[in-house]
Amino acid sequence: METIGNAIIFYGLKVVMAAVIFFVGKFIAGWLRGLVAGLMKKKDMDVAIQQFVSTLVYYALLTFVCIAALGQLGIQTASLVAVVGAAGLAVGLALQGSLANFAAGVLILIFRPFRVGDYVEVAGVGGTVSKILVFTTELNTPDNKRIVIPNGQVMSGTITNYSTHDTRRVDLVIGISYGDDIDKAKAVLREVVEADKRVLADPAPNIAVTQLADSSVNLIVRPWVATGDYWGVYWDLTEAIKKRFDKEEISIPFPQRDVHLYPTADNA
Known part of the structure; x- marks a missing residue:
């Protein structure tokens, strides 16, 4: 009975500590999500990017909190971390084009090389910016065409903004x-x-x-x-x-060339 009691106390403390780690970590993750969302809102960033980034931060932190709680219970988390890492790598490789566009979209929204309504030339095309989305930027051309450009292409080349200055x-x-x-x-x-x-x-x-x-x-x-x-x-x-x-009576001349003919013995 003494052995059983000691085991209950030992594992009970572990469960309590794991629960504390989980709930405190979850609270901190939620607080950081709100902090990130608030900072991005102050930067006047797009609502979609605010929600996406803050949610991504929350679940990334929550994953580490769960792993720490499981480790406190005595569960070997090395294999779990390896599985999570491998899954993240696989997803990253599968979505590397989309992730590159997303990262470029974040940079556009943070550094603001152009805004909605600016006339710009990017990725070899010119037009008025109609939308700046997380993955793409949309332009309206002077002849009323809609051009959708992946943000990765926008940030990988030269951006000419004709509307920056007055x-x-x-x-x-x-x-x-x-x-x-x-x-x-x-x-x-x-x-x-x-x-x-x-x-x-x-x-x-x-x-x-x-x-x-x-x-x-x-x-x-x-x-x-x-x-x-x-x-x-x-x-x-x-x-x-x-x-x-x-x-x-000021002339704008056409292209012209002077031609000189010289007589020869054959046609003299």
Whole structure:
């Protein structure tokens, strides 16, 4: 009876300690899940990513708590840890593409290289961001196509965000004939640019000779505009410059080549 009593006390203490480890560990895991969710909410991250990450943290911690409780009961957990590790490895290998997209989605939501509504160029395509999801990013193209890009491809290449800043520079290259007056052409270009009320005064527009090309003298026209006015100014300035050059009799030459014929003895 004394032996039985000692065994009951011994194993009873183990069961009590295992229960304490389990319930305390479960409480801590729940608290950490709430903490992670709160931190992600402060970062204004997507609700789906908040729920997914916080739940993943909770069950990962709960798994270790269960293993620790079983170890307190005297159960050999080495084989159990090996099985859990092997299962995790198998799942990771099977879902490595999805996990890569998920990790990239988390990075996008944390570092915010772009937001919904920005016009971006990623993975070789351009469009307005309509959705940023955990595994994919969705773009709407200017011709109203929906493009779904895996987040792994988004983060593995260069991201060009055209909407980050409030202003953009319009870059035009205008060619004039070698026989035209450069100073007159520059003055006309400046008048056309300054006549457009959407062009910003600061920074000042830049108009200069950039190249002595084969068929023309090329001038750059670089005014600054609000980002939302970029394409409107680009198209309107191109048309206005052509019309004003026609009025001022400043030519925009076609590509041309001089051909010299030399007489020979056969056709002299």
